Amino acid sequence: MVVQALKDQGVDTVFGYPGGAVLPIYDEIFQQNDIRHILVRHEQGAVHAAEGYARSTGKPGVVLVTSGPGATNAVTGLTDALMDSIPLVVLTGQVPTFMIGSDAFQEADTVGITRPCTKMNWLVKDTDKLAGTIHEAFHVATAGRPGPVLVDIPKDVQFADGQYVRAEDADLGHYQPRTKGDAEEIAELVAAIEVAKKPVFYTGGGVINSGTKASELLRELVEATGFPITSTLMGLGAYPASGDKWLGMLGMHGLYEANLAMHDCDLMINVGARFDDRITGRIDAFSPNSVKAHIDIDPSSINKVIRVDIPIVGDVTEVLQDVLELWKSRGAKTDKTGLAKWWKKIAGWQEVKCLNYKPNDKTIRPQHALTRLEALTKHRKDDRFICTEVGQHQMWAAQYLGFENPHQWMTSGGLGTMGYGLPASVGVQIAHPDALVINVAGEASWLMNMQEMGTAVQYRAPVKQFILNNERLGMVRQWQELLHGERYSHSWSEALPDFVKLAEAFGCKGIRVSDPADLDDAIQEMLDYDGPVIMDCLVEKHENCFPMIPSGKAHNEMLLGEAETQGAIDAKGSVLV
Template sequence: MSAATKTASTEAALTMSGAEVVLRALKDNGVEVIFGYPGGAVLPIYDAIFQQNAIRHILVRHEQAAVHAAEGYARSTGKVGCVLVTSGPGATNAVTGLVDALLDSIPIVCLTGQVPTHLIGNDAFQEADTTGITRPATKHNYLVKKSEDLARVVHEAFYVAKSGRPGPVVIDLPKDILINKAPYSEAPKTEHRSYRPQTQPDGEQIRKAIALLKGAKKPIVYAGGGVINAGPEASRLLTDFVHMTGFPCTNTLMGLGAFSSDDKQFVGMLGMHGTYEANLAMHGCDVMLNIGARFDDRVTGRLNAFSPGSKKIHADIDPSSINKNVPVDVPIVGDAGRVLAALIEAWKADGQAQDKPALTAWWRQIDEWRGIDCLRYRQEGKIIKPQHAVKRLYEITRELGRETFISTEVGQHQMWAAQYFGFQKPNRWMTSGGLGTMGYGLPAAMGVQIAHPDALCIDIAGEASILMNIQEMGTLAQYRLPVKVFILNNEYMGMVRQWQELLHGGRYSESYSAALPDFVKLAESFHAKGIRVTDPADLDAGIREMIAYPGPVIADIAVAKDENCFPMIPSGAAHNEMILGPEQEGGVAGVTDEGKVLV
């Protein structure tokens, strides 16, 4: 290239503003939708958005909701979600969503506005130390101070967000960087110079794992959100491996759908509100294979009593998660899909025979625990049981055969949704697992609906949680998004009330909602349809009406006020110290060292 050509090329590159560079980089990284809210510091980007048609912008009503919507979009598609907020309160309002995405490993790139570089540190209007505030809230963050770094930083942010263990990345953008001319460069084709997550598992560790698994008498496969994040192929490989081995399989809350709830080898969800058979199988197993889960405290219960005496294999793409909470015998660092592919290949190549009689006996024991029927409830009388409401919602959506995505808020309704709504495929379940963020479900469903415009998107909510981000009903109206909000209304912060009943002597301190809105009128005020159901005989008709309506709906389902969510492992208890529900004789259950059920 001649000197004159090079000069002309440089001048052409400098004809773009920083804002235009940002949008071009987003487009080149596959961004089709941005969830955002404008403000002074990011107006240059909004001006550039106005002058292009490649990227769609969704105007939310609150910055926290923008991040949750991007999470729903990302979780349901496997793509990176994109968020745009202004400086100061715009950025700080987004922090809850960023921490939520960090704990649940959701890939997000969040662009935040910042005051001009010469004003940083001067307490300028709407200035906040965004990189300082978000450092513990993100996988990584950037403050761009030079125009020539802008394109590289945006490309790198997407690479970091989606590589290794996914997570949120913040790019803080001073206003002068967005206004000034900036050069554009393509995303690098070579590997990043310093961040190269290990995705391929070590062969020797795979062989050690197979040796343990082949010799297991009471094995269990424990799959988490890492299998979902690894893509649909990882879920298929998980199914192949479980079928090949004949092992029981349990999923975490974030892993639901990684292994089909319909499969006879599925023993249900694990953890605090998991099934009796899943928790006792985890407690009694002799070899555990953990794929893509992080031994969260809501899964393990009391650590010194967690799965005593078992050999533990832990496969995770994040090496810092291994041996963090639970010491393991065989650590495997790698992508869940690649680990499963390697395990399948090694299982087939290994000549060691399984102990089939022991496995048969283990299934006999698991079936005895299944016989307790820990999710049994009785729907009778004129009051709707929340379990029944969720179960009928599941049965009717399945009967209709539409592609269905479920999001939830946080609380009892979230656990009932996990227990009674079956998931046969990955990426259909959006919930806040690690942070437990009330207000997550409505904006998450909004993001899912943007990604899947023809799908049925339902937010299973509580009357307390839904009010946290109820303003997003306005976003549904503006963009004609037919999201359905299915409220299990018991007039309490249900999980708080349950803990107060069981653990705090029935002292219901500030958990009753004494001034709830009329949700039908509230829906109508947001240009949506409102439905209220109080009688079990009207429940099916109400669900069908909600689904059939072509626009957004709030269905207010009046449910039993004092219903508790069981089974339950009390905080600080072990897996064999579960509390069962009133439908299970005695109400408290356990298991002896010999595997005998205690009820």
């Protein structure tokens, strides 16, 4: 019945790991060919792989794991998906209903443990309700602000016969979030667009989640108004990095021009972002003189952190459509002279060239490694998917790689989960077998879920693991340098494995490069190899990630390079993470 419900929902791939409490479902899977099951090596990997699948396709990712430890291992991935609004349907096995509460073997209170890290979860005690609950789960995961849901299915419920409900007949409950924006607020936004002298679009993951149409509408609006646009980490790709209105990413490690534009603007149009603390910096100094509009499908995101003047609750696609229509019908006006002055000011900030770095011909600078990776993969941007782990390499990837399309950038933003990238890259590659899938990683993050290399090899997923190896927990080390008196407490990686031998042990290809002169050849070798590759790129060990807005500082107090870092974070700022 479970497999039938998944088929009805159009599921083609399930990431999972069997165990005692899900054997009946695995037996069903064995006897059919419509749904492909990908056997991971750890349940956390299953959830991240499903996240990669979901983010790169726009469809919900599906996970199947067993009770107890299977479910608890999925918790990190569920929390990650909740923070980044990734639609997932996770099915867990449970001990039989008559044994629940008896501390049975591999029993855990799965719905209790996962309640705070799911959008919704259900324990199904009645086989007649199983199919309907699974259909409702898909509805809840994808409707409104997407998120992970979990259905816990006791083993006796899996074995029993029950009434099957088809997807179109299922009762989806009352959950129907509003998607159409309020006409009055939209009119107010259009009026603000017409008179703004220093506007900026600040876009986020909501544009990606709303679907490709949202990105198209956003591009149309940006081009038609001529307004500059910046994006959060999660929103990269909604507007192309090659577009001439693009200011680059904003936030703690965002670009100088993007952050200063946010600080100085007179109209901020937030499209599907949530004023995260990595974006706002010091709240009372955040963009002090702007009118702020906020388009978000989740009413609780509005006024949560920053008070806004024009709140619009609705789906990005529908709201942008309405905004465009109304703005055009009123004559498509903007303040052209004001805008020209604004762009001149922005051009001055762009002159700073905040991403410049000093070349080094002895050791590979991580920024250089990514610049070369970008240059050598540029021609494949239509089918190039980038995943990352979490840390300095993640920020450098966001800064130095250009994203042209939505759904091609998979990273753990809200939760910052080390160990996300490798399994996510496997999930992406499974969904897009012929695409170029690269995981930009740090060696420490990568080791956290390295067992998933086995999954990549088993399913011949030719993922490229591009490890920027500085033998350090680079971001931790950077913070220790800036605010803990250079006392590098436990932030270096000792006893690292030989990644080339590790690759061979997994049955894939390993490449090591340490000389800048060999870098291009090594990257090319990685790209040309038909199969999974672990590339160990030995980089400068003490490189810091700049630009940086220190904790507790405002956007216009950002640091651009090494000389400014002494005492940059004061006692107030140092308690922040």
